[in-house]
Amino acid sequence: MKVKSLGYVVIETRDLASWSRFATETLGLMPAPSPHEDVLLFRMDDRPFRFWIQRGERDAFVRPGWEFATEEAFRAAVERLGAAGRPVELGTAAEAKARQVAAIARSSDPAGYELEIYHGRFLDYAPFQSPSGVSRFVTGEAGELGLGHVVLAALNFDDVHAFYKDVLGFGDTDLGRFFLAGGGADDPGVGFAFLHAQNARHHSLALGQLPPNESRLVHMMVEVASVDDVGRALERAQKNEVRISSTLGRHVNDKMLSFYIRSPSGFDIEYGCHGLQIDPATWVTTTSLPVSDWGHVWARPESEG
Numbered sequence: 001m002k003v004k005s006l007g008y009v010v011i012e013t014r015d016l017a018s019w020s021r022f023a024t025e026t027l028g029l030m031p032a033p034s035p036h037e038d039v040l041l042f043r044m045d046d047r048p049f050r051f052w053i054q055r056g057e058r059d060a061f062v063r064p065g066w067e068f069a070t071e072e073a074f075r076a077a078v079e080r081l082g083a084a085g086r087p088v089e090l091g092t093a094a095e096a097k098a099r100q101v102a103a104i105a106r107s108s109d110p111a112g113y114e115l116e117i118y119h120g121r122f123l124d125y126a127p128f129q130s131p132s133g134v135s136r137f138v139t140g141e142a143g144e145l146g147l148g149h150v151v152l153a154a155l156n157f158d159d160v161h162a163f164y165k166d167v168l169g170f171g172d173t174d175l176g177r178f179f180l181a182g183g184g185a186d187d188p189g190v191g192f193a194f195l196h197a198q199n200a201r202h203h204s205l206a207l208g209q210l211p212p213n214e215s216r217l218v219h220m221m222v223e224v225a226s227v228d229d230v231g232r233a234l235e236r237a238q239k240n241e242v243r244i245s246s247t248l249g250r251h252v253n254d255k256m257l258s259f260y261i262r263s264p265s266g267f268d269i270e271y272g273c274h275g276l277q278i279d280p281a282t283w284v285t286t287t288s289l290p291v292s293d294w295g296h297v298w299a300r301p302e303s304e305g
């Protein structure tokens with residue numbers, strides 16, 4: 001009855017045209033037919049979409065769509081959300097059809113972040129083809145690894161951490177403490193939790209004990225098949241004058257070789273390869289202190305120019 005994977009993300013933007021260019025020319029996602037003129041859909045595998053970009057009043061992350069493997073698991077999660085005192089609203093048949101799933105429900109976590117859960121994702125049988133030559137996005141043989149991961153910031157870290165474990169069924173992969181202020185005697189460090197769903201991806205969700213930012217997301221990650229796919233994406237980002245938020249580097253805990261770029265909705269997208277895969281049935285939770293083995297040098301905040 002545990003969450004299966006990160007199925008899709010819903011993102012809001014004031015500028016659909018910028019998102020379209022960013023998605024196709026920098027990320028290398030494939031445009032897919034959309035049900036509405038104010039919505040752009042992008043594929044990365046044989047799911048009908050992984051990115052749902054909607055026109056709106058703000059530039060922000062709206063919510064992730066968490067997949068449950070069966071109708072039974074989905075219904076049980078709806079019940080647990082209600083029992084945990086979270087508002088939960090079942091989607092209409094038309095809303096489920098628009099998301100190309102059998103059934104959908106909306107809720108939120110104790111930090112106020114919106115979320116969707118669903119089961120019964122439709123498949124698209126047209127072959128995936130990247131408009132900018134990405135060889136493959138790593139989502140598993142049958143998409144079971146999900147699209148990547150999302151990272152949320154919450155000051156009520158313990159409540160939010162317990163919610164995702166107890167209510168949605170995530171497991172702890174790594175519980176880190178990052179000394180982002182230099183690690184001196186007066187740096188208490190920041191708590192981080194990296195959580196897996198029921199698939200081999202090291203983490204589908206991470207939580208940081210940080211104040212939420214305006215875009216409502218710390219970052220999300222997509223994974224490609226090879227170092228060349230990462231290097232070519234970095235080259236496209238530079239050519240397209242996309243803000244590079246962090247240089248190339250290798251993370252300690254999930255071994256991801258990645259860089260970070262700023263999306264048109266104000267949050268970063270980590271673009272990487274060679275992420276560690278685990279067996280969620282036997283994994284023993286680790287504790288990582290450093291963030292990166294090498295690299296990942298962050299750009300100065302935009303406010304500082």
Ligand SMILES: [Fe+2]
Binds near residue numbers: 149151221
């Ligand atoms: Fe990440």
